[in-house]
Amino acid sequence: MDNYEIMRRGQEYVMNTYGRFPIAPVKGRGSYVWDLDGKKYLDFLGGIAVCVLGHCHPELQEALKAQAANLWHISNLYWIKPQVELAEKLVKLSGLGKAFFCNSGAEANEAAIKLVRKYYYRQDQAEKHQIIVFKDSFHGRTLATVTATGQPKYQEGFAPLPKGFAYADFNDLASVEKLITGKTAAIMVEPVQGEGGIHPADQEFLKALRRLCDEKDLLLVFDEVQCGMGRTGTFFAYQNYGIKPDIVTLAKGLGGGFPIGAMLASDRAAAGFAPGDHASTFGGNPLATAVGNRVVELITAPAFVEHTGEMAIYLRAQLNKIQDIRIIDIRGMGLMLGVEFDREVKGLVEACMDQGLLLIGAGPKVVRFVPPLNIDQAEIDQAMAIFRRALQEWK
Numbered sequence: 001m002d003n004y005e006i007m008r009r010g011q012e013y014v015m016n017t018y019g020r021f022p023i024a025p026v027k028g029r030g031s032y033v034w035d036l037d038g039k040k041y042l043d044f045l046g047g048i049a050v051c052v053l054g055h056c057h058p059e060l061q062e063a064l065k066a067q068a069a070n071l072w073h074i075s076n077l078y079w080i081k082p083q084v085e086l087a088e089k090l091v092k093l094s095g096l097g098k099a100f101f102c103n104s105g106a107e108a109n110e111a112a113i114k115l116v117r118k119y120y121y122r123q124d125q126a127e128k129h130q131i132i133v134f135k136d137s138f139h140g141r142t143l144a145t146v147t148a149t150g151q152p153k154y155q156e157g158f159a160p161l162p163k164g165f166a167y168a169d170f171n172d173l174a175s176v177e178k179l180i181t182g183k184t185a186a187i188m189v190e191p192v193q194g195e196g197g198i199h200p201a202d203q204e205f206l207k208a209l210r211r212l213c214d215e216k217d218l219l220l221v222f223d224e225v226q227c228g229m230g231r232t233g234t235f236f237a238y239q240n241y242g243i244k245p246d247i248v249t250l251a252k253g254l255g256g257g258f259p260i261g262a263m264l265a266s267d268r269a270a271a272g273f274a275p276g277d278h279a280s281t282f283g284g285n286p287l288a289t290a291v292g293n294r295v296v297e298l299i300t301a302p303a304f305v306e307h308t309g310e311m312a313i314y315l316r317a318q319l320n321k322i323q324d325i326r327i328i329d330i331r332g333m334g335l336m337l338g339v340e341f342d343r344e345v346k347g348l349v350e351a352c353m354d355q356g357l358l359l360i361g362a363g364p365k366v367v368r369f370v371p372p373l374n375i376d377q378a379e380i381d382q383a384m385a386i387f388r389r390a391l392q393e394w395k
């Protein structure tokens with residue numbers, strides 16, 4: 001069987017929701033994957049910021065195998081040991097109070113939206129239910145999270161959309177203030193917008209949102225599904241800003257490739273939920289949380305954090321050296337970088353893939369670099385050599 005054969009069968013049997021590239025990676029080790037034709041690729045997209053430790057990390061394999069030998073699934077009607085351990089780790093790292101587990105980023109954000117509403121409902125302020133979100137944001141594909149997503153192209157054809165969202169301009173405090181009414185309950189924001197084109201929030205902007213939420217009794221929700229888990233150099237992106245949200249969501253890197261999502265909240269906000277208010281059959285499943293515990297242990301080790309920081313500086317320096325008049329900006333934080341061009345980058349992404357480098361866009365004109373956090377200098381050099389060659393080919 002080869003790439004072509006699996007693509008042909010995929011087109012016949014898999015629902016047509018993705019514009020897919022014509023390869024089928026079947027094996028991964030570290031920063032590399034191999035497709036069905038045996039071709040090797042350097043993976044600088046890592047499942048879109050998921051594979052924080054690369055592919056098939058031996059210690060994650062060990063954690064998964066050990067848990068698989070003991071208990072795969074048990075209902076949340078009981079205490080799940082690795083879930084409790086992961087909750088404790090995340091609570092201590094975040095400075096928040098409680099964790100809720102689910103299976104994806106959209107679910108984590110859906111949980112956050114529900115918690116915001118229930119929190120004010122419990123205080124007899126059910127009229128306070130509106131959430132201010134941002135243009136060019138991305139929060140997921142469920143009906144509520146796609147509505148929270150400030151990009152109309154994702155919403156088209158899904159009307160009627162849930163009510164209760166208002167859209168401000170990212171990094172523009174005045175546009176947020178203008179939207180605040182007696183109905184406003186929360187502000188929900190990605191500290192670094194991912195899908196919208198790798199846009200970090202300004203320091204002053206996030207701090208001002210925190211102040212605004214304190215003054216007006218609003219909850220501040222950070223979506224760190226893409227920018228969390230060490231991606232920006234600190235475990236949570238907000239730790240670069242010296243502030244703390246009331247609620248933060250994680251997914252992607254939390255399982256290093258095993259599906260898991262989480263919502264963390266301060267004890268005050270978490271009191272919005274009581275037994276029966278929210279649930280997920282698989283949320284915090286023993287396999288997912290056993291892997292999650294190991295991911296968190298590995299990526300918070302001081303030597304690991306230091307290495308990630310060094311690689312982030314190195315990658316950015318190499319990108320900055322590239323001379324190409326089509327590049328109009330290079331931006332991002334840590335190992336979440338974007339190179340913006342003056343034209344659509346689909347052809348460039350394809351040229352990189354042909355030459356053995358997997359990358360993905362973030363919006364039409366930005367190429368995104370979200371490699372494993374344990375990437376090394378030689379791998380960055382290799383990626384840059386391919387990227388330069390692809391730029392030359394790309395007309």
Ligand SMILES: Cc1ncc(COP(=O)(O)O)c(C=O)c1O
Binds near residue numbers: 103107194195223224
């Ligand atoms: C910031 C952000 N939030 C939410 C999501 C949705 O996550 P999932 O695809 O796991 O539902 C994504 C996915 O790209 C994301 O980048």
